[in-house]
Amino acid sequence: MPGINKAAIGLNRGEVAVFDLQRQKLDKYCGSHLGRVGSVGCGNNLICSGGRDGYVSIRDPRQEEEVFRYRAHEQ
Numbered sequence: 001m002p003g004i005n006k007a008a009i010g011l012n013r014g015e016v017a018v019f020d021l022q023r024q025k026l027d028k029y030c031g032s033h034l035g036r037v038g039s040v041g042c043g044n045n046l047i048c049s050g051g052r053d054g055y056v057s058i059r060d061p062r063q064e065e066e067v068f069r070y071r072a073h074e075q
Helices: none
Strands: 006-010 015-020 025-031 037-043 046-051 055-059 066-071
Touching (some): 006 037, 006 046
Antiparallel strands (some): 006 015, 037 046, 055 066
């Protein structure tokens, strides 16, 4: 499918693993959360993740820092 070249999965240790689908390799790890990452969504060059720590993180995988982070929920 044209235009889709990244995929991401959440890990138990609070990181999001970003994969390059064209090269079929792990691209990078993004540390965003203090606990398990339970949900991840990708689109428009952004990766959104929700963690057990109660935060939602929005990041652009081309940059190191987060674009936006906010407190979303409590356990």
